[in-house]
Amino acid sequence: xxxxxxxxxxxxxxxxxxxxxxxxxxxxxxxxxxxxxxxxxxxxxxxxxxxxxxxxxxxxxxxxxxxxxxxxxxxxxxxxxxxxxxxxxxxxxxxxxxxxxxxxxxxxxxxxxxxxxxxxxxxxxxxxxxxxxxxxxxxxxxxxxxxxxxx
Amino acid sequence: xxxxxxxxxxxxxxxxxxxxxxxxxxxxxxxxxxxxxxxxxxxxxxxxxxxxxxxxxxxxxxxxxxxxxxxxxxxxxxxxxxxxxxxxxxxxxxxxxxxxxxxxxxxxxxxxxxxxxxxxxxxxxxxxxxxxxxxxxxxxxxxxxxxxxxxxxxxxxxxxx
Numbered sequence: 412x413x414x415x416x417x418x419x420x421x422x423x424x425x426x427x428x429x430x431x432x433x434x435x436x437x438x439x440x441x442x443x444x445x446x447x448x449x450x451x452x453x454x455x456x457x458x459x460x461x462x463x464x465x466x467x468x469x470x471x472x473x474x475x476x477x478x479x480x481x482x483x484x485x486x487x488x489x490x491x492x493x494x495x496x497x498x499x500x501x502x503x504x505x506x507x508x509x510x511x512x513x514x515x516x517x518x519x520x521x522x523x524x525x526x527x528x529x530x531x532x533x534x535x536x537x538x539x540x541x542x543x544x545x546x547x548x549x550x551x552x553x554x555x556x557x558x559x560x561x562x
Numbered sequence: 563x564x565x566x567x568x569x570x571x572x573x574x575x576x577x578x579x580x581x582x583x584x585x586x587x588x589x590x591x592x593x594x595x596x597x598x599x600x601x602x603x604x605x606x607x608x609x610x611x612x613x614x615x616x617x618x619x620x621x622x623x624x625x626x627x628x629x630x631x632x633x634x635x636x637x638x639x640x641x642x643x644x645x646x647x648x649x650x651x652x653x654x655x656x657x658x659x660x661x662x663x664x665x666x667x668x669x670x671x672x673x674x675x676x677x678x679x680x681x682x683x684x685x686x687x688x689x690x691x692x693x694x695x696x697x698x699x700x701x702x703x704x705x706x707x708x709x710x711x712x713x714x715x716x717x718x719x720x721x722x723x
Contacts, residue, residue: 414643414704419647422628422631422632422645422648423628425631426627426630426631427624427627427628429627429630430623430624430626430627431623433623434594434623439593441595442619443616443619444615446615447595447599447602519611520602520609521603521608544611548611551611
């Protein structure tokens with residue numbers, strides 16, 4: 412019996428229908444237009460806002476692994492890598508506690524580290540916002556970057 | 563290899579393959595957000611500046627249901643060869659995805675194959691091997707129709723009128 416293309420199309424259509432219906436009505440759905448790394452309570456800002464904050468002296472934190480930080484980072488940012496959070500946090504805790512505003516960033520869309528770091532900071536009573544779309548948004552806007560291990 | 567064309571073998575492989583896909587769909591259907599985060603890690607459907615976030619989310623919402631639907635079809639035998647064709651295509655897609663992250667050195671600790679939480683298999687050679695096994699089963703269901711009275715008589719030349 413030959414394969415019927417129409418049946419294949421119907422199967423794909425049915426799966427799409429079930430998927431979208433379940434997503435809308437199950438109460439467990441994903442907001443299709445929202446990054447799944449972003450949770451209720453996370454605060455995000457755009458690159459332009461972040462640049463204005465940087466110019467005002469806001470503290471920036473780089474949540475990527477340190478190797479990325481050393482390659483290039485936002486000038487003045489301190490490394491607070493998500494994969495080594497506790498150690499890095501202990502080192503800069505006084506500085507974090509004395510900062511009014513904090514912006515956390517990581518490698519952008521596919522990166523969850525900045526959200527995780529911001530939440531960990533919040534758990535410790537330190538409010539922090541996330542730079543939406545992170546490093547790529549910053550560099551594509553043409554904002555300054557700095558190489559090396561120094562902030 | 564005549565046994566390969568035995569209807570019972572065909573049924574067992576087909577039902578087994580369908581059961582694997584139904585099982586694979588359940589945890590993802592229950593936890594779409596966690597599955598979306600796994601899809602992101604593959605970096606194939608985005609999110610990215612060019613694609614935004616919708617393709618990856620839509621993929622995470624629809625794929626588990628596609629697995630469930632083809633699973634049910636394979637188990638029940640309804641539209642079985644069409645379901646097997648989609649199954650084979652999905653397995654090839656999974657192979658490409660796993661191969662891609664391995665070549666790129668992207669760390670996908672949790673493949674999102676059967677579960678989305680806790681410990682999962684990482685994208686690696688054992689995953690490729692089991693994927694190839696499932697692909698063989700899907701191609702078998704697709705390409706090796708079992709012997710039936712109908713197929714035997716169809717294979718014989720029609721008697722001259």
